[in-house]
Amino acid sequence: xxxxxxxxxxxxxxxxxxxxxxxxxxxxxxxxxxxxxxxxxxxxxxxxxxxxxxxxxxxxxxxxxxxxxxxxxxxxxxxxxxxxxxxxxxxxxxxxxxxxxxxxxxxxxx
Amino acid sequence: xxxxxxxxxxxxxxxxxxxxxxxxxxxxxxxxxxxxxxxxxxxxxxxxxxxxxxxxxxxxxxxxxxxxxxxxxxxxxxxxxxxxxxxxxxxxxxxxxxxxxxxxxxxxxx
DNA sequence: TTTATTCATCGTAATATTGCAATATAATAA
DNA sequence: TTATTATATTGCAATATTACGATGAATAAA
Numbered sequence: 476x477x478x479x480x481x482x483x484x485x486x487x488x489x490x491x492x493x494x495x496x497x498x499x500x501x502x503x504x505x506x507x508x509x510x511x512x513x514x515x516x517x518x519x520x521x522x523x524x525x526x527x528x529x530x531x532x533x534x535x536x537x538x539x540x541x542x543x544x545x546x547x548x549x550x551x552x553x554x555x556x557x558x559x560x561x562x563x564x565x566x567x568x569x570x571x572x573x574x575x576x577x578x579x580x581x582x583x584x585x
Numbered sequence: 586x587x588x589x590x591x592x593x594x595x596x597x598x599x600x601x602x603x604x605x606x607x608x609x610x611x612x613x614x615x616x617x618x619x620x621x622x623x624x625x626x627x628x629x630x631x632x633x634x635x636x637x638x639x640x641x642x643x644x645x646x647x648x649x650x651x652x653x654x655x656x657x658x659x660x661x662x663x664x665x666x667x668x669x670x671x672x673x674x675x676x677x678x679x680x681x682x683x684x685x686x687x688x689x690x691x692x693x694x695x
Numbered sequence: 696t697t698t699a700t701t702c703a704t705c706g707t708a709a710t711a712t713t714g715c716a717a718t719a720t721a722a723t724a725a
Numbered sequence: 726t727t728a729t730t731a732t733a734t735t736g737c738a739a740t741a742t743t744a745c746g747a748t749g750a751a752t753a754a755a
Contacts, residue, residue, distance in 0.1 A: 476744045477710030483636040484611035500713085501594035501657070507677045519731070526593045530594065531714050533733055544667050560687065562730065566686050573614065574677050576621045577624035577670065587713050587740030629701070633743085638745050642702055645743095660700045662752050 491573050494566055497542050500534050502527055507558070509543065516547060516555040601683050604676055607652050610635055612645050617654065617668070626657060626665040 481489050490497045497503055497505050505583065521536075522529050536556060543562040547555040590597050607613055620627065631646075632639045646666060647674055649655045653672040657665040 476708070477712090479610060479612075479711090479743065480637065480675040481611060484615055488611040488614045488618070490676065492609050492611040495605045495608035495614075496610075498683075499602050499609040500589060500606075501591060501602040502589075502713095504598045504601050504605075505594055506630065508683070508686065527590065527713095528715050529732070530734080531715080534713080539731085540610055566747050569678075570684065573608075573618070577673055578616065578670065586739090587711080588743090589713065589740090612699080612743090637716095637743095639702070640746080641744050647703085664702065 487569075490569060494570060496546065497538055500535065502531070503539055506539065507530075508534060510545065510556070510558050516528045519553050552584065597679075600679060604680060607648055607654065610645065612642070613649055616645060616649065620647065620655065620668050621665070623659070626667045629663050631664075 479557075490532065501524055506521065509521065509524055517536075522532050525532060527535075536554075540556070543559055544566065545556045546559040546562075547557055594602075594625075610636065612635055615630075618630065619634055626644075632642050633640060644654065646664075650666070653669055654676065655666045656669040657667055
Protein backbone atom coordinates (compact mmCIF):
# COMPACT_ATOMS: atom_id res chain seq x y z
CA UNK A 476 0.00 0.00 0.00
CA UNK A 477 2.70 2.50 0.89
CA UNK A 478 0.27 4.30 3.15
CA UNK A 479 1.28 4.56 6.78
CA UNK A 480 -1.56 3.93 9.23
CA UNK A 481 -0.84 7.03 11.33
CA UNK A 482 -4.21 6.91 13.07
CA UNK A 483 -3.34 3.85 15.13
CA UNK A 484 -0.32 5.51 16.71
CA UNK A 485 0.05 8.12 19.41
CA UNK A 486 0.73 11.77 18.65
CA UNK A 487 4.18 11.37 20.12
CA UNK A 488 4.99 8.37 17.94
CA UNK A 489 3.83 10.19 14.82
CA UNK A 490 5.76 13.29 15.81
CA UNK A 491 8.99 11.39 16.37
CA UNK A 492 8.68 9.50 13.11
CA UNK A 493 7.86 12.68 11.19
CA UNK A 494 11.00 14.36 12.43
CA UNK A 495 13.10 11.27 11.78
CA UNK A 496 11.68 10.92 8.30
CA UNK A 497 13.03 14.35 7.37
CA UNK A 498 16.47 13.33 8.59
CA UNK A 499 16.09 10.12 6.64
CA UNK A 500 17.70 11.47 3.50
CA UNK A 501 21.42 12.30 3.25
CA UNK A 502 20.76 15.41 1.16
CA UNK A 503 18.69 16.94 3.94
CA UNK A 504 21.32 16.00 6.51
CA UNK A 505 23.94 17.64 4.28
CA UNK A 506 21.85 20.78 3.86
CA UNK A 507 21.43 21.16 7.61
CA UNK A 508 25.12 20.53 8.28
CA UNK A 509 26.00 23.14 5.69
CA UNK A 510 23.63 25.66 7.22
CA UNK A 511 25.27 25.19 10.62
CA UNK A 512 28.72 25.37 9.08
CA UNK A 513 28.29 28.60 7.16
CA UNK A 514 26.49 29.97 10.19
CA UNK A 515 24.17 32.16 8.15
CA UNK A 516 21.64 32.00 5.35
CA UNK A 517 22.00 29.91 2.25
CA UNK A 518 23.29 32.06 -0.56
CA UNK A 519 22.85 30.08 -3.71
CA UNK A 520 25.81 27.77 -3.44
CA UNK A 521 23.71 24.90 -2.19
CA UNK A 522 23.22 23.24 -5.55
CA UNK A 523 26.98 23.09 -6.16
CA UNK A 524 27.66 22.22 -2.54
CA UNK A 525 25.33 19.22 -2.48
CA UNK A 526 25.56 18.05 -6.06
CA UNK A 527 21.91 17.52 -6.90
CA UNK A 528 19.82 19.38 -9.45
CA UNK A 529 18.26 22.66 -8.43
CA UNK A 530 14.66 21.41 -8.40
CA UNK A 531 15.71 18.51 -6.20
CA UNK A 532 17.40 20.79 -3.68
CA UNK A 533 14.37 23.04 -3.74
CA UNK A 534 12.17 20.09 -2.92
CA UNK A 535 14.35 19.05 0.02
CA UNK A 536 14.36 22.62 1.32
CA UNK A 537 10.60 22.60 1.13
CA UNK A 538 10.38 19.54 3.36
CA UNK A 539 12.80 21.00 5.87
CA UNK A 540 10.74 24.15 5.93
CA UNK A 541 7.48 22.25 6.24
CA UNK A 542 8.56 20.60 9.46
CA UNK A 543 9.90 23.92 10.72
CA UNK A 544 13.60 23.16 10.99
CA UNK A 545 14.52 25.95 8.62
CA UNK A 546 12.88 29.29 8.06
CA UNK A 547 13.20 32.21 5.72
CA UNK A 548 12.27 32.96 2.18
CA UNK A 549 13.53 34.36 -1.03
CA UNK A 550 14.73 37.98 -0.82
CA UNK A 551 15.34 39.46 -4.17
CA UNK A 552 17.07 36.91 -6.32
CA UNK A 553 18.59 34.81 -3.60
CA UNK A 554 17.24 32.60 -0.86
CA UNK A 555 17.54 33.34 2.78
CA UNK A 556 17.03 30.05 4.51
CA UNK A 557 18.54 29.30 7.86
CA UNK A 558 18.07 27.04 10.86
CA UNK A 559 15.08 27.84 13.04
CA UNK A 560 16.91 27.71 16.35
CA UNK A 561 13.83 27.52 18.52
CA UNK A 562 12.27 24.68 16.57
CA UNK A 563 15.61 22.91 16.37
CA UNK A 564 15.83 22.97 20.16
CA UNK A 565 12.26 21.76 20.54
CA UNK A 566 12.94 18.98 18.06
CA UNK A 567 15.95 17.87 20.09
CA UNK A 568 13.85 17.75 23.22
CA UNK A 569 11.24 15.59 21.55
CA UNK A 570 13.84 13.23 20.16
CA UNK A 571 15.87 13.02 23.35
CA UNK A 572 12.89 11.66 25.30
CA UNK A 573 12.76 8.84 22.81
CA UNK A 574 16.49 8.31 22.49
CA UNK A 575 17.18 8.36 26.22
CA UNK A 576 14.45 6.00 27.32
CA UNK A 577 17.13 3.39 28.03
CA UNK A 578 18.58 5.32 30.95
CA UNK A 579 16.54 3.52 33.60
CA UNK A 580 16.62 0.17 31.97
CA UNK A 581 18.39 -2.60 33.86
CA UNK A 582 17.12 -5.64 32.03
CA UNK A 583 19.36 -8.35 30.78
CA UNK A 584 17.38 -10.43 28.39
CA UNK A 585 19.08 -11.29 25.12
CA UNK B 586 13.40 8.17 -9.58
CA UNK B 587 12.99 7.09 -5.95
CA UNK B 588 16.65 6.13 -5.83
CA UNK B 589 18.77 8.06 -3.35
CA UNK B 590 22.18 9.11 -4.68
CA UNK B 591 24.09 7.86 -1.65
CA UNK B 592 27.44 7.99 -3.43
CA UNK B 593 27.59 11.78 -3.45
CA UNK B 594 27.29 12.03 0.33
CA UNK B 595 29.73 11.36 3.14
CA UNK B 596 29.70 8.16 5.16
CA UNK B 597 28.51 10.14 8.16
CA UNK B 598 25.62 11.70 6.25
CA UNK B 599 24.53 8.32 4.94
CA UNK B 600 24.86 6.78 8.39
CA UNK B 601 22.76 9.45 10.05
CA UNK B 602 20.06 9.24 7.41
CA UNK B 603 19.99 5.45 7.57
CA UNK B 604 19.38 5.53 11.29
CA UNK B 605 16.79 8.27 10.97
CA UNK B 606 15.01 6.41 8.21
CA UNK B 607 14.40 3.48 10.53
CA UNK B 608 12.86 5.83 13.10
CA UNK B 609 10.82 7.36 10.29
CA UNK B 610 7.86 5.08 10.79
CA UNK B 611 5.56 5.24 13.82
CA UNK B 612 5.26 1.46 14.01
CA UNK B 613 8.99 1.09 14.51
CA UNK B 614 8.98 3.86 17.11
CA UNK B 615 6.14 2.05 18.87
CA UNK B 616 7.95 -1.28 18.75
CA UNK B 617 11.07 0.22 20.31
CA UNK B 618 9.09 2.04 22.99
CA UNK B 619 7.29 -1.20 23.82
CA UNK B 620 10.57 -3.10 24.04
CA UNK B 621 11.92 -0.55 26.52
CA UNK B 622 8.67 -0.57 28.46
CA UNK B 623 8.35 -4.31 28.95
CA UNK B 624 12.06 -4.36 29.66
CA UNK B 625 12.57 -7.80 28.14
CA UNK B 626 12.04 -9.75 24.97
CA UNK B 627 8.99 -9.52 22.82
CA UNK B 628 6.66 -12.38 23.59
CA UNK B 629 4.10 -12.50 20.87
CA UNK B 630 1.86 -9.66 21.99
CA UNK B 631 3.37 -7.23 19.54
CA UNK B 632 0.77 -7.70 16.82
CA UNK B 633 -2.06 -6.92 19.23
CA UNK B 634 -0.04 -4.17 20.88
CA UNK B 635 0.70 -2.31 17.67
CA UNK B 636 -2.39 -3.11 15.65
CA UNK B 637 -0.87 -4.07 12.33
CA UNK B 638 -0.96 -7.45 10.64
CA UNK B 639 1.62 -10.01 11.64
CA UNK B 640 3.58 -9.93 8.36
CA UNK B 641 3.81 -6.16 8.60
CA UNK B 642 5.20 -6.29 12.13
CA UNK B 643 7.63 -8.96 11.04
CA UNK B 644 8.84 -6.71 8.26
CA UNK B 645 9.38 -3.77 10.63
CA UNK B 646 11.25 -6.03 13.06
CA UNK B 647 13.47 -7.11 10.20
CA UNK B 648 14.46 -3.52 9.48
CA UNK B 649 15.15 -2.79 13.11
CA UNK B 650 17.31 -5.90 13.23
CA UNK B 651 19.08 -5.03 10.00
CA UNK B 652 20.33 -1.75 11.39
CA UNK B 653 21.28 -3.48 14.63
CA UNK B 654 18.96 -1.75 17.08
CA UNK B 655 17.36 -5.01 18.14
CA UNK B 656 18.82 -8.47 18.38
CA UNK B 657 17.64 -11.98 19.07
CA UNK B 658 15.81 -14.66 17.24
CA UNK B 659 12.93 -17.04 17.49
CA UNK B 660 13.27 -19.65 20.21
CA UNK B 661 10.78 -22.41 19.91
CA UNK B 662 7.45 -20.94 18.97
CA UNK B 663 8.03 -17.42 20.22
CA UNK B 664 10.33 -14.58 19.28
CA UNK B 665 12.99 -13.22 21.52
CA UNK B 666 13.81 -9.81 20.22
CA UNK B 667 15.15 -7.07 22.43
CA UNK B 668 17.09 -3.82 22.27
CA UNK B 669 20.76 -4.16 21.47
CA UNK B 670 22.02 -1.87 24.21
CA UNK B 671 25.50 -1.43 22.82
CA UNK B 672 24.30 -0.50 19.36
CA UNK B 673 21.60 1.73 20.81
CA UNK B 674 24.27 3.67 22.69
CA UNK B 675 26.47 3.92 19.60
CA UNK B 676 23.50 5.11 17.58
CA UNK B 677 22.83 7.84 20.14
CA UNK B 678 26.43 8.99 19.93
CA UNK B 679 26.27 9.22 16.15
CA UNK B 680 23.00 11.14 16.23
CA UNK B 681 24.03 13.48 19.02
CA UNK B 682 26.96 14.81 17.00
CA UNK B 683 24.47 15.81 14.36
CA UNK B 684 21.77 17.04 16.72
CA UNK B 685 24.09 19.10 18.90
CA UNK B 686 25.97 20.90 16.16
CA UNK B 687 24.10 24.05 17.16
CA UNK B 688 25.87 24.30 20.50
CA UNK B 689 28.68 26.52 19.21
CA UNK B 690 26.53 28.53 16.91
CA UNK B 691 26.12 32.22 17.65
CA UNK B 692 24.73 33.44 14.38
CA UNK B 693 21.69 35.62 14.12
CA UNK B 694 20.63 35.65 10.53
CA UNK B 695 16.93 35.09 9.87
C1' DT C 696 1.45 -38.66 13.05
C1' DT C 697 -1.68 -35.04 13.13
C1' DT C 698 -2.89 -30.59 14.63
C1' DA C 699 -2.19 -26.13 16.44
C1' DT C 700 0.70 -22.22 17.21
C1' DT C 701 4.03 -18.77 16.01
C1' DC C 702 6.78 -16.22 13.20
C1' DA C 703 9.14 -15.57 8.50
C1' DT C 704 8.85 -15.11 3.63
C1' DC C 705 6.62 -14.46 -0.87
C1' DG C 706 3.82 -12.06 -3.93
C1' DT C 707 1.31 -8.21 -4.96
C1' DA C 708 -1.39 -3.82 -4.82
C1' DA C 709 -1.36 0.89 -3.48
C1' DT C 710 0.97 4.84 -2.20
C1' DA C 711 5.31 7.57 -1.33
C1' DT C 712 9.77 9.24 -2.46
C1' DT C 713 13.49 10.71 -5.30
C1' DG C 714 15.37 13.13 -9.10
C1' DC C 715 15.29 15.96 -13.04
C1' DA C 716 13.81 18.40 -17.45
C1' DA C 717 10.83 21.86 -18.62
C1' DT C 718 8.55 25.68 -17.29
C1' DA C 719 6.85 29.39 -14.27
C1' DT C 720 7.69 33.21 -11.26
C1' DA C 721 9.87 37.14 -9.33
C1' DA C 722 13.30 40.51 -8.79
C1' DT C 723 16.98 43.04 -10.69
C1' DA C 724 20.02 44.92 -14.54
C1' DA C 725 20.67 46.86 -18.90
C1' DT D 726 10.84 46.91 -22.06
C1' DT D 727 13.85 43.17 -22.48
C1' DA D 728 17.30 40.29 -20.73
C1' DT D 729 19.32 37.96 -16.82
C1' DT D 730 19.53 35.57 -12.60
C1' DA D 731 17.71 32.74 -8.92
C1' DT D 732 14.39 29.89 -7.03
C1' DA D 733 9.79 27.46 -7.17
C1' DT D 734 6.52 24.49 -9.36
C1' DT D 735 4.87 21.01 -12.55
C1' DG D 736 4.93 16.67 -14.64
C1' DC D 737 6.74 12.42 -15.07
C1' DA D 738 9.63 8.12 -14.79
C1' DA D 739 11.92 5.01 -11.75
C1' DT D 740 12.42 3.10 -7.43
C1' DA D 741 11.10 2.48 -2.48
C1' DT D 742 7.90 1.72 1.18
C1' DT D 743 3.90 0.02 3.44
C1' DA D 744 0.49 -3.33 4.25
C1' DC D 745 -1.52 -7.78 4.05
C1' DG D 746 -3.25 -12.43 2.27
C1' DA D 747 -1.34 -16.73 1.34
C1' DT D 748 2.00 -19.81 2.29
C1' DG D 749 6.11 -21.95 4.41
C1' DA D 750 8.98 -23.58 8.26
C1' DA D 751 9.68 -24.96 12.83
C1' DT D 752 8.30 -26.30 17.24
C1' DA D 753 5.11 -28.05 20.66
C1' DA D 754 0.84 -30.48 21.97
C1' DA D 755 -2.47 -34.07 21.40
